Amino acid sequence: MLKEPVSYSIADTDVVRLIQVTDPHLFADPEAKLLGVNTAASFQAVLDTFLATEYPADMVLATGDISQDYSPQSYQHFSSTIAKLDLPCHYLPGNHDDPRLMSLHMQGNHLFGQQRIIAGEWQILMLDSTVRGKPGGYMAEQQMALIDAAIAAEPNKHVLLVMHHNPILVECSWLDQHCMANGEDFLKRVSRYPQVKGALWGHVHQTIDSQYSTAEGGIHLMATPSTCIQFKPKSSYFALDGLQPGYRLLELASNGSIQTNVYRVPGEKFSPDNDASGY
Template sequence: MLKEAVEYSLAEGEAARLVQITDPHLFASNDGQLLGVNTSQSLAAVLNTLNATHYPAHLMLATGDISQDYTPDSYRNFVQAIEFLGLPCHYLPGNHDDPRVMNLHMQGPRVFGQQRILIGNWHILMLDSTVRGKPGGHMGELQFSLIDQAIAAYPNHHTLLVMHHNPILMDCAWLDQHCMDNGSDFLARVSAYPQVKGILWGHVHQAVDEVYATANGQLPLMATPSTCIQFKPKSPYFALDHLQPGYRLLELLSDGSIHTHVYRVPGNRFAPDHSSSGY
């Protein structure tokens, strides 16, 4: 049985406008640093950059690794940081999160942990790809059941699937050890549904805009930069990129198409420790 969805009404034909932020890796202390980057400050820079655009978003998606130290205060810091935007925020867990602590302390009048969002003629499913105690991910049968039931209940809605882990390999040997281990099966199963119009994730700390060929056409595959450190693409060993923190804007059009773009903090304020061999 499907659990209740959070619902938003749109004008006829209006696009659903979303912001995705991911992998802030916050600490209990606002002085906390990850590989030389103050993650509280980098998140604030991303949110200020977004705010300066005056993008008329309907809601925000926060796709995991909210915390780096698993503390209640790290989650409360996130809620406090986004409050000034006035946007509803829907979140899901990443491998660095403690789901129990997260659900207890990611609290606010506009903060939601439900897995289903109905907005206009779109159905957004916030999937849990985490495996307790492991950095890599797996899409379990309970999540597949949610997808099946949600599409059966709303067959005329377009569907966006959102998760933390990458279902495709990144051609980045060290990072590909920590992908969704059944990503190929996941893509094969969900692409059989014509209602599925896009797949969105975090985890990889870099931008991805690719397509997956299906019998129903080209399925967009999208990943978004972290709001803190960036991983160097296509590196066989752990390496950090020089690019700045970022976020993604998405427009889900009523015809099922998606317009999207990644934006980054301007300048070069955030420089990680490139001598780091891991985290």
């Protein structure tokens, strides 16, 4: 049975404004580092960078790998830090997350784990692409059924699909081992719906903006930098990028178009350990 969505009273003619943050990899210890980067500090720096813009966002989408150490405290840190934005935050799990701990410890009036969001002329679906115990992803039939039912329930809404794993290969052979295993089938299936205008994910710690061609024109495919370490694009072996942590802004127009940009923390404060061979 399709569950009720979280709904926002945004006028049908207005733009829906989103901020996406992804892959913060937080620890119980706020001083802990991942490959040379203090993830709590870099996450805070990303939020501070966004706050400095005074951009009128409607909500936050947090697309997984909230935790690095599966600790209750890591989720509590996320909850208290994201609350400073004073925006509703919708989250989904990544392969480094424990969904049970997420639901127990990501608590507050501003946090939502529901999968359906209605805002203006848009329906946003927060999908679970994780496979328990594996770094790679898979879009299970249950999630596909959710997409089918949600579009049937709101056939006049444009749709943004949000997940953790990349449904397309990113030309990093070490990283593409851990993509969404049925990504090609997933995109083929959702492309039959003209309502689907975009697919948004994290996981790959780098920027991707591309297009999946459909009979109706295309689906905008988007990946977003991590709020901590970055992976070097198109590298056959594990390699970190020196680019700073970042976030993505999206503007969903009532006509179904998507305007989006990635922004990064200014300066060079966060430098990863470039000798690292994995994590």
